[in-house]
Each structure stands twice: as C-alpha cells, then as structure tokens.
Amino acid sequence: MDASFLGIPGMDGLVFGGLALASFCTAFFGMITGAGGGPILLGLMAMVMPPAILIPVHTVVQLGVGSSRTIMLWRFILWPTVLPFLIGAVLGAALAAPIFVSLPSAVLQGIVGLFILLIAWVPEFGRFGPERGRFAFLGLAMTFLAMFVSSMGSLLAPFVATISPDRRNYASTTAALMSMSHIIKLVAFGAMGFAIGTYLPLMAAMVATAALGNWLARKVLFRMREELFRTILKLLLTALALRLLWVAARDAGLF
Numbered sequence: 001m002d003a004s005f006l007g008i009p010g011m012d013g014l015v016f017g018g019l020a021l022a023s024f025c026t027a028f029f030g031m032i033t034g035a036g037g038g039p040i041l042l043g044l045m046a047m048v049m050p051p052a053i054l055i056p057v058h059t060v061v062q063l064g065v066g067s068s069r070t071i072m073l074w075r076f077i078l079w080p081t082v083l084p085f086l087i088g089a090v091l092g093a094a095l096a097a098p099i100f101v102s103l104p105s106a107v108l109q110g111i112v113g114l115f116i117l118l119i120a121w122v123p124e125f126g127r128f129g130p131e132r133g134r135f136a137f138l139g140l141a142m143t144f145l146a147m148f149v150s151s152m153g154s155l156l157a158p159f160v161a162t163i164s165p166d167r168r169n170y171a172s173t174t175a176a177l178m179s180m181s182h183i184i185k186l187v188a189f190g191a192m193g194f195a196i197g198t199y200l201p202l203m204a205a206m207v208a209t210a211a212l213g214n215w216l217a218r219k220v221l222f223r224m225r226e227e228l229f230r231t232i233l234k235l236l237l238t239a240l241a242l243r244l245l246w247v248a249a250r251d252a253g254l255f
Contacts (some may be wrong), residue, residue, distance in 0.1 A: 006201040015048050016202060023206035027065050027213030030153075031171060032220055033236050038062050038153050038178075056189045057243065058198050058204060059182050064207030067181035069214045073172030078163060084132040085177045088139025093188045095144055110248035117241040126212070131163065135177075143181045153178055155241045157233070167221060167229040 005011045022044045030037020049057065070077070111152050142155050156177060157170075164170035196203075220228075249255060 007198055008202055009198060010049070011202070016205070019045065019048070019202060020205040020209045023061060023065075023207035024213040027069075027210035028217040030065065031069060031214050031217035032224070033232050037065070039240065053196060053199065056186070057199050059185050059189070060196070060203045061210065062073070063179055063182035063186065065210040066175040066182060066210040068207075069175035070172060070179055072214060072218050073168055073175065076168040077176050078160075078169055078173045080092055080131060081135040081173060082176060082180070083162075084134075084136035085139035086180050088136040088141075089143040089181050089184045090139075092128075092140035092143030092145075093147060095140070095186045101153045110245060114241070114245065117238065117245075121238070125149040135157065139177070139181070143184055146181060147185055154237060154244075155163070161230075161233060166226055167224065171221060176240070183207065246253075 005013050005016055022041055026037035026041040026044075028037075029040070038058075042054075045058055066155055070190055138156055142148070145155065153174065156174060160174050160177070161170055164173065184188070
C-alpha cells in the first residue's frame with residue numbers, strides 16, 4: 001500500500017476512492033431510512049484507519065453529511081428543539097471524559113440498546129416531560145456518549161420521530177441537531193490536541209460525495225409514502241438496538 005496517497009499516511013488510491021464511495025452510499029441510505037448511515041460508515045472506516053484518528057475524522061465527515069442535509073431541508077426543521085439540545089450538548093461534551101472512563105462499555109451499550117427499543121416500540125415514552133427539557137437532556141446524553149463512540153444518531157432518532165409530523169421534519173431536525181453535536185465534539189477534540197490536517201483531502205472528498213448522496217436521496221424522500229418511511233425507520237432502529245444488545249452481551253462475557 002502506498003504509504004502516503006495525497007499526503008495521507010497509510011492509504012492508497014483504492015482505499016481513498018472506496019471511502020468516498022462509502023460516504024455517498026451511507027449518506028443516501030441515512031437520508032432515506034432516517035438512521036443508520038453514520039454507524040455503517042464508522043464500521044467501514046474502522047477497517048482501514050487507525051483507531052486514534054478514526055472518531056475525529058468520522059466526526060468531520062458526519063458534520064458534512066448533516067450540514068448538507070440541514071441546508072437542503074431547513075424549512076422543515078422543528079426549531080423549538082434546537083436551543084435546548086445545544087445547551088445540553090455543550091454540557092455533555094464538558095462532562096464526557098471524567099465520567100465515561102469509569103463506566104464499562106458493555107453497560108453503556110446495553111442501556112442505549114434497551115432505550116432505543118423502548119422508544120421505537122412504545123413511542124409514548126419518547127414524549128416524557130416538557131419538550132425543551134427533553135431535548136436538553138438528549139443533547140447532553142447523546143454528545144456525552146458520542147465523544148467516545150462517535151455515532152449516536154440512533155439514540156436521538158426515535159425522540160425526533162415521535163414529534164415529527166412527517167418524514168421531512170424528521171430528516172431535517174435530526175440532521176440539524178446531529179450537526180450541532182458534531183461541531184461541539186470537534187471543539188472538544190481540538191482542545192485535547194487532536195491534529196487531523198493530513199486527512200483533509202479524504203475528509204473533503206467524503207463530504208462532497210455525501211452531499212451528492214443527500215441530494216439524490218432528497219428526491220426519493222419527497223416521493224416516499226409516510227407509512228413506508230415510518231415502517232423502515234422502526235425496523236432499522238430495532239435492528240440497531242438489537243445489535244447494541246448483542247455487542248453488550250458479548251463484551252460482558254455472557255457468551
């Protein structure tokens with residue numbers, strides 16, 4: 001493997017092109033289904049990138065995905081959720097390191113998996129308390145967790161789904177809130193001294209292909225039946241939750 005394709009250490013042209021294509025496909029998939037694109041892309045990137053740099057680079061790419069999606073659908077954003085979520089996200093990033101290190105990853109994955117199943121199948125639980133307080137809590141919890149596992153959109157998704165009149169409100173609001181979380185995470189990573197400048201060509205390519213994927217998927221989203229969208233979203237969230245529970249059980253040594 002070429003040790004420095006476009007100045008990127010440990011990467012050749014084939015891997016570069018493959019990651020750009022993966023960014024396109026997962027952005028398209030994420031726009032249509034409402035969730036799942038980020039974790040899939042993270043898994044693919046983890047196969048070819050060093051762990052120490054994986055989450056900051058993935059965060060930049062997902063910021064590009066969310067930003068382009070937000071711009072394309074900005075008229076449908078549920079704006080009352082934005083400020084409370086932002087306040088919670090700032091607190092979540094500030095609290096992440098000293099608290100998270102004391103919790104076993106298997107416990108966190110299990111809790112999140114059960115929570116997603118509960119909200120996906122019993123949507124009344126996704127409407128607990130006043131809306132502003134609920135999204136402040138979500139901003140804190142999601143950004144706190146995402147500092148370490150990068151993609152936590154599946155935690156946010158069922159809550160946004162419960163208050164969204166239609167699929168466009170869901171897609172735009174999720175993208176806007178996730179983008180804010182990613183920005184705050186990047187500020188935190190910068191404060192911790194992460195340097196990802198050598199990966200700029202890769203990040204630029206992946207953001208560009210993701211924007212193209214979002215643009216094409218937007219056309220499909222506007223033509224999709226609402227009932228079909230809700231069914232796909234519920235099934236996908238269930239699959240993501242079951243996977244988290246399986247990983248939690250495996251990491252806990254249950255099998």
